[in-house]
Amino acid sequence: MAASSHSNLVRVLILISTIASCTFLVSSSNNFNRDVDITWGDGRAKILNNGELLSLTLDTTSGSGFQSKKEYLFGKIDMQLKLVPGNSAGTVTAYYLSSLGATHDEIDFEFLGNLSGDPYTLHTNVFSQGKGGREQQFHLWFDPTADFHTYSILWNPQRIVFSVDGTPIREFKNPETVGVAYPKNQAMRIYSSLWDADEWATRGGLVKTDWSKAPFTASYRNFNDDKACVWSSASSSSSCSSITNSDGGQSWLNEELDNTSQEKLKWVKQKYMVYDYCSDSKRFPQGFPPECAFESA
Numbered sequence: 001m002a003a004s005s006h007s008n009l010v011r012v013l014i015l016i017s018t019i020a021s022c023t024f025l026v027s028s029s030n031n032f033n034r035d036v037d038i039t040w041g042d043g044r045a046k047i048l049n050n051g052e053l054l055s056l057t058l059d060t061t062s063g064s065g066f067q068s069k070k071e072y073l074f075g076k077i078d079m080q081l082k083l084v085p086g087n088s089a090g091t092v093t094a095y096y097l098s099s100l101g102a103t104h105d106e107i108d109f110e111f112l113g114n115l116s117g118d119p120y121t122l123h124t125n126v127f128s129q130g131k132g133g134r135e136q137q138f139h140l141w142f143d144p145t146a147d148f149h150t151y152s153i154l155w156n157p158q159r160i161v162f163s164v165d166g167t168p169i170r171e172f173k174n175p176e177t178v179g180v181a182y183p184k185n186q187a188m189r190i191y192s193s194l195w196d197a198d199e200w201a202t203r204g205g206l207v208k209t210d211w212s213k214a215p216f217t218a219s220y221r222n223f224n225d226d227k228a229c230v231w232s233s234a235s236s237s238s239s240c241s242s243i244t245n246s247d248g249g250q251s252w253l254n255e256e257l258d259n260t261s262q263e264k265l266k267w268v269k270q271k272y273m274v275y276d277y278c279s280d281s282k283r284f285p286q287g288f289p290p291e292c293a294f295e296s297a
C-alpha cells in the first residue's frame with residue numbers, strides 16, 4: 001500500500017511538474033470574499049455575513065453566478081448548498097469544475113428544480129477533452145431545500161467521485177486504458193450559477209417556471225479547498241510536493257472507495273439513481289461507450 005501510493009504520488013508529481021506549477025494551501029476557514037468572484041447577475045449574487053455565506057438569485061430579468069478565484073489540478077473540494085425551496089420547477093442550480101474552451105474538461109453537479117413536494121433531480125456529467133454525454137441522474141434521500149448539505153468532488157488521477165454528505169453517488173474511473181480521455185492535464189475553476197432553464201429542466205420542459213414565486217434563491221457556505229492542488233501558471237516551481245501535509249499516507253491524491261463507501265454507492269445506485277447513460281440502450285443501440293465497462297456495479 002505504502003509503496004504503491006508512493007509510486008502514484010511520484011507519477012502525479014512528475015505529471016504536475018511537467019505541465020506547470022501547483023501549490024498546496026494550508027488555508028484557514030473559507031471566506032467567499034477571498035475565494036470567489038461574482039461574475040454575473042447585476043447584484044443578484046451576494047456575499048453575506050463577512051464572507052461566510054453566498055446567495056444567488058434568479059428573477060424574470062436575470063440569474064446570477066460566481067466562480068472561484070483559484071484554479072485546481074486535482075483536489076477534494078466541498079461546498080454546502082441549500083437549494084431553491086418551494087416551487088423551483090424550471091430553475092437550475094449548477095455547481096461544477098471546468099477548464100472551459102472547445103476541448104474542455106468538466107465535472108458537473110446540476111440541480112434541476114421541481115414542483116413543491118416533487119423531488120429535485122441531481123444531474124451529473126463528466127467531460128474530457130470536450131466530450132461529455134456521460135449523464136447520471138439521481139433523486140436525493142432528503143429535502144435539499146430544507147437545510148445545507150455537503151456536495152463534494154474528489155478528483156485525482158485515478159478517479160472522480162461525486163459525494164453527497166460523504167456518501168458517494170458516482171465514481172468515474174480513469175478510462176484511458178480503453179482509449180477514452182480522462183481529465184488530468186487542464187486546470188479547472190469552480191463555477192456556479194442559478195438560471196432559468198424551463199425549456200428542458202423539469203419533466204423535460206413540460207413544467208414551466210412560476211415567476212409569481214420569484215425571486216428564487218440558492219445559498220452556499222463552508223467552501224473547503226484545503227485538499228487541492230492549486231494551479232498557478234505564473235509561478236515556475238511546483239509546490240505539490242508539500243503533499244506530505246496530508247494525513248498519514250492515504251491522501252486524496254490516491255484515495256479510492258473503501259468497502260463501506262462502495263456499499264453506500266451501491267445503495268444510492270439501487271435506490272436513487274433515475275438515469276444512467278450506461279444503461280440507456282435506446283441511446284446506444286450499437287453498444288455502450290467503452291468507459292461504461294468501468295462503472296462499478
Ligand SMILES: *[C@@H]1O[C@H](CO)[C@@H](O)[C@H](O)[C@H]1NC(C)=O
Pocket residue numbers: 112113114115118119120121201202203204274
Ligand atoms: C420532478 O418530479 C417528477 C415526479 O415525481 C419526477 O418524475 C422528476 O424526475 C422530477 N424532477 C424533474 C427535474 O423533473
Ligand SMILES: *[C@@H]1O[C@H](CO)[C@@H](O)[C@H](O)[C@H]1NC(C)=O
Pocket residue numbers: 259
Ligand atoms: C473489502 O472487501 C474485500 C473483498 O470484497 C476483502 O477482501 C477485504 O478484506 C475488505 N476490506 C475491508 C477493510 O473490509
